[in-house]
Amino acid sequence: xxxxPYQLLYWPSIxxxxxxxxxSLEAAGAEYVDVARGDEQRGMGVPALERILSSPQVxxxxxxxxxxxxxxxxxxxxxxxxLYLGPRLGLVGASEADRLWTHQVQLTIADMVAEAHDTHHxxxxxxxxxxxxxxxxxxxxxxxxxxxxxxxxWFETVLERNTRNGRAAFPHLVGGRLSYAxxxxxxxxxxxxxxxPKATGRVLKKAPRVAALHAGxxxxxxxxxxxxxxxxxxxxxxxxxxxxxxxxx
Amino acid sequence: xxxxPYQLLYWPSIxxxxxxxxxSLEAAGAEYVDVARGDEQRGMGVPALERILSSPQVxxxxxxxxxxxxxxxxxxxxxxxxLYLGPRLGLVGASEADRLWTHQVQLTIADMVAEAHDTHHxxxxxxxxxxxxxxxxxxxxxxxxxxxxxxxxWFETVLERNTRNGRAAFPHLVGGRLSYAxxxxxxxxxxxxxxxPKATGRVLKKAPRVAALHAGxxxxxxxxxxxxxxxxxxxxxxxxxxxxxxxxx
Numbered sequence: 001x002x003x004x005p006y007q008l009l010y011w012p013s014i015x016x017x018x019x020x021x022x023x024s025l026e027a028a029g030a031e032y033v034d035v036a037r038g039d040e041q042r043g044m045g046v047p048a049l050e051r052i053l054s055s056p057q058v059x060x061x062x063x064x065x066x067x068x069x070x071x072x073x074x075x076x077x078x079x080x081x082x083l084y085l086g087p088r089l090g091l092v093g094a095s096e097a098d099r100l101w102t103h104q105v106q107l108t109i110a111d112m113v114a115e116a117h118d119t120h121h122x123x124x125x126x127x128x129x130x131x132x133x134x135x136x137x138x139x140x141x142x143x144x145x146x147x148x149x150x151x152x153x154w155f156e157t158v159l160e161r162n163t164r165n166g167r168a169a170f171p172h173l174v175g176g177r178l179s180y181a182x183x184x185x186x187x188x189x190x191x192x193x194x195x196x197p198k199a200t201g202r203v204l205k206k207a208p209r210v211a212a213l214h215a216g217x218x219x220x221x222x223x224x225x226x227x228x229x230x231x232x233x234x235x236x237x238x239x240x241x242x243x244x245x246x247x248x249x
Numbered sequence: 250x251x252x253x254p255y256q257l258l259y260w261p262s263i264x265x266x267x268x269x270x271x272x273s274l275e276a277a278g279a280e281y282v283d284v285a286r287g288d289e290q291r292g293m294g295v296p297a298l299e300r301i302l303s304s305p306q307v308x309x310x311x312x313x314x315x316x317x318x319x320x321x322x323x324x325x326x327x328x329x330x331x332l333y334l335g336p337r338l339g340l341v342g343a344s345e346a347d348r349l350w351t352h353q354v355q356l357t358i359a360d361m362v363a364e365a366h367d368t369h370h371x372x373x374x375x376x377x378x379x380x381x382x383x384x385x386x387x388x389x390x391x392x393x394x395x396x397x398x399x400x401x402x403w404f405e406t407v408l409e410r411n412t413r414n415g416r417a418a419f420p421h422l423v424g425g426r427l428s429y430a431x432x433x434x435x436x437x438x439x440x441x442x443x444x445x446p447k448a449t450g451r452v453l454k455k456a457p458r459v460a461a462l463h464a465g466x467x468x469x470x471x472x473x474x475x476x477x478x479x480x481x482x483x484x485x486x487x488x489x490x491x492x493x494x495x496x497x498x
Contacts, residue, residue, distance in 0.1 A: 061403075061406060061410065062353070063357045073346060073349075077353045077356040079328075079356060080353045097322060103326075107329055111312075114360075118367070122384065122388070123371065124387075135372065138373075138381075139373070154310075163308070
């Protein structure tokens, strides 16, 4: 990308799935334009995002945000974007086996993200939380008791079996260096701690490597600067990870 | 894979997510062993599957089935398996752009598969349908009215914008030849027609290219032979796509 910054298309008011892409771009110090958060007067903002999403000129239209535009390439699906960016940002190993495994972990993170979302929207994304609260209480209970421990134990096992983890400052999911999957697991854990502080706190006690990865990524030099900046959006009750006290226990 | 057949690990009684992998292997005429459907006396069957899934020796353990084993490589996540198999089976284009786009479509298919599953299990996978039937009625209604048309219209648009579709015998999602995404869309539509015959019938009338792709794949020579064989498992009420009359309309 000589001279041409990446364009990231995502809704401007929530971290959401866009944040998984942002973390990789920020950690690598890559140049990018966060289109929907730009100035409408300068042809950016939400209208620009909607224009690209609905344009009949896009031969290969993405189904939803986030979308990455790199020159002529328009890429949707968070995991596909990271598959593309990984090698370009130095956030994945060189071998096919490492790349596949990193991607596989990312896809499992994506599955858990979808399940975390459905705790507050088990019936329909188009309805308000208040209109599906009764169902949300049931689904969140299953999530806390069954899914959250199961997923976190799997991440812990992955970290435990990674033989390269003896030497690193904090555990990595794949090989001996930071990958986009590490950044995504950080974001997932961060969101879970926000949405389900009690349940996540309990589960992390039994997943010390996951907790250490979360702390390690938080201290990453470029990311620490990013987290302190205005570019980092706070979790809120319009996003994937929402803090509704009644859903935690 | 000189001499070594692929090993597919998936539950033996449902087509489920394993079928998306099977279709690609079958269409390409690849040699594979369907481990859990093999003879326990010969070291196969479900015990063999569970042994591989739970073995502490697997350095990179998959979270769930389906799993593909190719020599030393153990790959989980349906979309990651197809990403790996695509080039090896001649079921994806050669360029990075084609491969990414095919994968992006596959990931969107995977999203819809998960939503189709959640119509009958909106609260918890571990509970019976009967224990979440009330919630299922609500979720299935939203799926039929909002999600099913939205996804199918997107696939229709993808087929419509593929400029290479004038010449092929039936429409393809990517470029001028059959890809694993075409096979997956066939399977998705097949499952939806089984689970929601009324709603899917209506939606397909407005998505004639999707319907034509489904019919075209059904007539694929190697696949037609497969569909007529015992290897093809029928949809049933333990799988992802279930026919509960009360959920269709």
